[in-house]
């Protein structure tokens with residue numbers, strides 16, 4: 001059994017009720033103390049209507065305090081294996097899209113330059129683009145993308161090229177993402193045009209629709225995702241509308257016929273062992289929610305992704321040590 005690194009005492013989650021951080025983690029501003037950072041991006045400037053995901057980082061953090069710290073699939077708590085801290089929210093300008101995108105990219109670039117892997121609570125799905133600009137600044141990454149929508153439109157309905165419907169098209173164009181190492185899971189529902197899906201498949205993305213998921217089964221989807229991602233670095237982006245609105249009603253573009261929460265967790269857990277370098281949960285909109293259920297789902301998925309990234313970081317460290 002290889003040794004695990006112990007987080008400094010100051011980075012162990014406390015037990016204070018009323019904590020406003022993710023899972024009662026310490027608030028950290030010195031990035032060099034961290035392996036992994038929880039980040040909030042309270043911004044929905046990529047959404048014309050209906051907006052509201054800017055409020056999700058707060059409610060996700062609140063509901064995260066219902067979670068326990070040990071994942072049954074891991075031998076130990078992620079907070080004992082890695083130094084994890086909540087670094088708060090990116091300061092954005094809700095009235096200026098370009099400025100906000102720049103601020104998000106700058107924040108994540110700073111994390112990246114300290115070797116810190118980010119786990120993000122969005123925000124709408126456009127926040128993933130500036131995050132990828134930082135995470136993939138040296139080489140393109142693969143992406144496991146959960147969503148009802150492919151988010152590969154050329155432009156939004158108003159002609160804007162930077163919206164929550166376009167991040168993965170821009171990410172491919174900017175060389176941040178290797179389209180042949182992208183798998184999109186949970187696609188379904190009506191579309192404005194089929195061009196966006198055609199484009200995604202033409203550049204080599206693998207689209208797993210809900211129909212495909214039922215045909216392949218969970219293990220088949222996991223096998224396909226692992227094959228597509230391979231051994232190279234990859235990022236997990238989870239749009240909460242990938243999940244059925246029966247389980248996650250609090251989102252701006254709910255689409256029926258989606259993933260159950262169990263299916264989502266099972267697929268995520270099946271990604272263990274991949275070289276995951278970060279992830280996000282986006283598009284939670286608290287004002288459409290019931291009893292903060294969707295924020296609880298969002299927090300739970302962030303914990304699943306956190307455990308995967310902790311596991312990958314632990315493996316990197318062991319490989320480095322034995323090299």
Ligand code: MN
Pocket residue numbers: 147148149239241242253283
């Ligand atoms: Mn979506």
Ligand code: MN
Pocket residue numbers: 125147149151164239283
């Ligand atoms: Mn999306």
